[in-house]
Amino acid sequence: MLKELKIEVYEANMLLPQYSLVTFTWGNVSGIDRERGLLVIKPSGVEYDKLTPDDMVVVDIYGNKIEGEYNPSSDTATHVVLYNRFPEIGGVVHTHSPWATSWAQAGRDIPCYGTTHADYFYGSVPCVRNLAKEEIETAYEKNTGILIADEYARRELDYLATPAVLCKNHGPFTWGKDAHEAVHNAVVLEEVAKMAARCELIKPHVQLAPQELQDKHYYRKHGANAYYGQSK
Amino acid sequence: MLKELKIEVYEANMLLPQYSLVTFTWGNVSGIDRERGLLVIKPSGVEYDKLTPDDMVVVDIYGNKIEGEYNPSSDTATHVVLYNRFPEIGGVVHTHSPWATSWAQAGRDIPCYGTTHADYFYGSVPCVRNLAKEEIETAYEKNTGILIADEYARRELDYLATPAVLCKNHGPFTWGKDAHEAVHNAVVLEEVAKMAARCELIKPHVQLAPQELQDKHYYRKHGANAYYGQSK
């Protein structure tokens, strides 16, 4: 069942160690079949070099396991909420990639200091607050997803224009139109997080990139007037 | 003698250069056979690419060499004390891995800033004081082990819950249920040390991760109610 999606999600998961985004099993990728309302996700705690496409786990849109030998990722409930709240995404990634995680531990949004950032993420990459004790103890992973989606609503952020978030003292989630694009955004986030941290060391109290430059680069790659790349 | 343990300890030693934890011969792994009261440890100063399982040295629980062509690691006496004082561990690792060693040189505990840390180490990774001149001159390596174990007692730390320590101006030791898990913890320590240092650069005076988040992540992976990974 969902053979093609399993292969796609498997391949996207295997990109995480290839791009040096994970140590051991510290990351997971999922993809969704919107028509059937089914997610495919990495099994929990299985090492990447032992993974096969058949090990991918199928869960429904409520998070119930439908098929698979293994338990799904312990972060499955977060993925499920994101798919429900962000209806146009097709893939979700969670990692502990070191630079993005350092920003998450610092509890700071990543400011937009340049075009590398603006090419992919519109405005700051937001960092959501800690969950309250009760939120952690009742349904930690589910509440993580709710917190992310609520924060996008509260700040009036477009989840398609800013497909990356940091969870305070934890790490990043990214998403995209499919599992592969979500991984792509996870790679970009790590580069952007690295450059922003170094930029602040080189110039404390550095200013944001001018808004018109951010707009230029974002819309050079996205939307009706995009002209980066090859015409679709 | 102890053929399987020698292979296990040999393989664990070979993981150190693979994970970029050692330069030249700056590290050693041991494992113990608790029933026979015998340790297997890397020989001193032998290059990793020339090592074979048969080169591993067998010493008893008092540190006396029982078998082996080579001298055991110069740090053997530290390993011996740790096995005696921490009765449930099966493997010990010492490295000069760069980020953990930088914290050791700084003489600071590594604070718990996030879930990557909390997933493996409960609370701060402690940094023990310098040995006094007399302690260094009489039995340096043995006294290093005693200092570590005494510090865990003094701070009332659970050595199984915090299986990593820094020796001031020196470097880290880690341990685990066997040699392989001890190496695993050495890799985690290096990641955690890197992220904590960068986190403090990104946000000076950053606060610890909330205790309830630390508890959630630690107990998600450890103890009776753990649900990370596959059921055992």
Next chain:
Amino acid sequence: MLKELKIEVYEANMLLPQYSLVTFTWGNVSGIDRERGLLVIKPSGVEYDKLTPDDMVVVDIYGNKIEGEYNPSSDTATHVVLYNRFPEIGGVVHTHSPWATSWAQAGRDIPCYGTTHADYFYGSVPCVRNLAKEEIETAYEKNTGILIADEYARRELDYLATPAVLCKNHGPFTWGKDAHEAVHNAVVLEEVAKMAARCELIKPHVQLAPQELQDKHYYRKHGANAYYGQSK
């Protein structure tokens, strides 16, 4: 058409990922045939591992596409201006290499702190100002080139002696006598940017390298009295 130049520019482009200067498609190299007044440049947004010499795009010295299946790099207009204003260069490179980009985001010239810098770049590597809103909105890429060349004129810099520039909040451009030398300079710039940032962390308020040392190293490698390397 321009078969040899296409191969040369293709090979120079392929060096960018090899030297870890680009992530995904974040960079481009061009070369010029001065006699025919034609540039060869990477196509826009095509992944490096799918690139072939035949994919290179030919444009004229006004930026009009002359040959090629793909659209040329979105930065083509910048390259075109640089070739027109800097008549002795034969190759141009743009990347988002992380250390140079961090300096660009910081909006700072890279000071000459040592001989590694002085061996290749005479004086500081300049960082040009942001384009004004109007300059961005009318002809962003062309105006980027004009700004660079105007800044070299304003500061009375010799573009052959300082073949690298930073665009504020964006990233670096480098050039050279051909595409290969332009890539060589991009690699040097990244090393120099890294060392300068670390140098300032090791010693805040560090002074520039003495002028006579800068001169010695620059002229040891360049000009009539050069004696580095093998006689030409």
Next chain:
Amino acid sequence: MLKELKIEVYEANMLLPQYSLVTFTWGNVSGIDRERGLLVIKPSGVEYDKLTPDDMVVVDIYGNKIEGEYNPSSDTATHVVLYNRFPEIGGVVHTHSPWATSWAQAGRDIPCYGTTHADYFYGSVPCVRNLAKEEIETAYEKNTGILIADEYARRELDYLATPAVLCKNHGPFTWGKDAHEAVHNAVVLEEVAKMAARCELIKPHVQLAPQELQDKHYYRKHGANAYYGQSK
């Protein structure tokens, strides 16, 4: 002539890119045959992947070229002085390795913050002053060597106990009993420089490692009472 030494020096040179100590041609290794008073050194500006043992250049103890197709390294005169002033060394290395060069640019000695340093270098790694304008213009490379040796005399340093030095605004030189050991020390220096810089970021105003700990580690590996490694 000197066939074995050429192979040894060639192999030592090839270790520089392998250990990531050089970019392009930014480094050179030499070795000496003390009986014949002849040095073997890398040719100037030749790329490492094109080097062969036969390309190594032979010069005498006054720096005159005796044999070889190529010009010797432009730093040959520095090597020559070091061999003359430090009679017990057999190999010399110069690199622009990034961390050591960042300290050299900062113009600071590298303080001994831990046992990794103390295992190899007794006390601080010294940074010598800039050459005066006249010293640069008359015999730059020779005067670099004289300055290093004079500084060791002035500070009463033992060149065998501290086989590494930084030249201000330039980069490091290391040496050893042969070319291979000199490269070994260049690798150690880069590790030590990296850890010392990070250590200071983790704890500003950090103190030196206690003298008794430095002594313990240095003499555990060197001198009559050494017990690290296998008996000789």
